[in-house]
Amino acid sequence: MTSHLQPVEHVDDISANWINAALRQDGLSGVVSEVSSKPIGTGQMADSFRINLGFALVNASHDMPQSVVVKMQAEDELSRQAGAGGAYSSEMRFYTELASTVSIRTPHCYFAIGPDDEGRFALVLEDMAPAEQGDQLLGCDVESARSAVINLAGLHGPRWCDPTLVDVVPYRSAEETAFLASVVAESTAGFIAHYGDRVDAEDVLVLQAFAPRCGKWLVDNRDRFAPVHGDYRLDNLLFGKSDDGGVEVSAVDWQTLDLGLPGRDLGYFLGNSLLPGDRRASEKELVSAYHNALLGYGVEDYSLEQCFDDYRYGQFQGLMITVLAAVGLAHTERGDDMFMAMSSRACEAIRDLDSLALLER
Numbered sequence: 001m002t003s004h005l006q007p008v009e010h011v012d013d014i015s016a017n018w019i020n021a022a023l024r025q026d027g028l029s030g031v032v033s034e035v036s037s038k039p040i041g042t043g044q045m046a047d048s049f050r051i052n053l054g055f056a057l058v059n060a061s062h063d064m065p066q067s068v069v070v071k072m073q074a075e076d077e078l079s080r081q082a083g084a085g086g087a088y089s090s091e092m093r094f095y096t097e098l099a100s101t102v103s104i105r106t107p108h109c110y111f112a113i114g115p116d117d118e119g120r121f122a123l124v125l126e127d128m129a130p131a132e133q134g135d136q137l138l139g140c141d142v143e144s145a146r147s148a149v150i151n152l153a154g155l156h157g158p159r160w161c162d163p164t165l166v167d168v169v170p171y172r173s174a175e176e177t178a179f180l181a182s183v184v185a186e187s188t189a190g191f192i193a194h195y196g197d198r199v200d201a202e203d204v205l206v207l208q209a210f211a212p213r214c215g216k217w218l219v220d221n222r223d224r225f226a227p228v229h230g231d232y233r234l235d236n237l238l239f240g241k242s243d244d245g246g247v248e249v250s251a252v253d254w255q256t257l258d259l260g261l262p263g264r265d266l267g268y269f270l271g272n273s274l275l276p277g278d279r280r281a282s283e284k285e286l287v288s289a290y291h292n293a294l295l296g297y298g299v300e301d302y303s304l305e306q307c308f309d310d311y312r313y314g315q316f317q318g319l320m321i322t323v324l325a326a327v328g329l330a331h332t333e334r335g336d337d338m339f340m341a342m343s344s345r346a347c348e349a350i351r352d353l354d355s356l357a358l359l360e361r
Helices: 016-024 077-101 142-156 163-167 174-198 201-219 263-273 276-296 304-314 316-328 333-352 355-359
Strands: 034-040 046-054 067-073 109-113 122-126 226-228 237-241 247-251 258-260
Touching: 016 034, 016 046, 016 109, 016 122, 046 077, 067 077, 077 109, 077 122, 142 226, 142 237, 142 247, 142 263, 142 276, 174 201, 174 316, 174 333, 201 316, 201 333, 201 355, 263 276, 263 304, 263 316, 263 333, 276 304, 276 333, 304 316, 304 355, 316 333, 333 355
Parallel strands: none
Antiparallel strands: 034 046, 046 067, 067 122, 109 122, 226 258, 237 247
């Protein structure tokens, strides 16, 4: 996906001509005559807009979508700097190099450009409406969670332990891992200090126990690997109706794409997206549904017991992402409430599942 088009600085700079040129990169030939935009989503590292398309001629839109979603760099400078540090490049890499090789449901990408030297990028994506974004604060029901973990298996299963993945999503070097671990330790201290009494005393103990062990956790169990979404939770999932009346889930926001233990995504999703009582009651069933879906992609020599242990181990993804985002991004009231919910749910799951014991192996 290359063209003379450049990323824009503001959404108001997206013209009908810009959209026409972008969609022609995907082989669409209709002519857009006008555009209007509306902010959507709750992302904090990038901004997303629904772009409604108008057509001057009745027959000019025969192969064209009526709307698209444009994702671009955050207007907030702190969030933009955070994204330009690698997150924007990761998302571009998913849509341009990885998406066509896996089976996870995700929006079609019409056009991708950037990031440039100023951190600007643009993704023109399929509008998944009327599917609706999940709500991290409210949590989801078990049926929705089941559809989400089966969809997640579509990311992990097709490229399970594929050695060529390192050409697309390379492992961090030892130096990069050590640096990330140090940032997690520093961010954990900052998280506890910033939120103070909002963080339960028992949760503080879990946070402090994980922080110095993060480096080990990041590299453990490398004999089982796949592409890892890294932030697979309700705010980054769209929920719609399938043809048979069930729940259809699509994943967005690939800025934390990684290569690692697939259980990180599974643990993070179930540990953060279900209310604790629902998680405790249904996690064995849901892990089994995910495992069965993996087997359907030809994954072998991976038992349900091993999968559940990886699920336990993956719970720490919730702590890592939460402290990094809470300290590294601009604060909002909803964002702060969300980080509190995520931290609390992750810590409770870690205690319930005795996940800290796995770090001592």
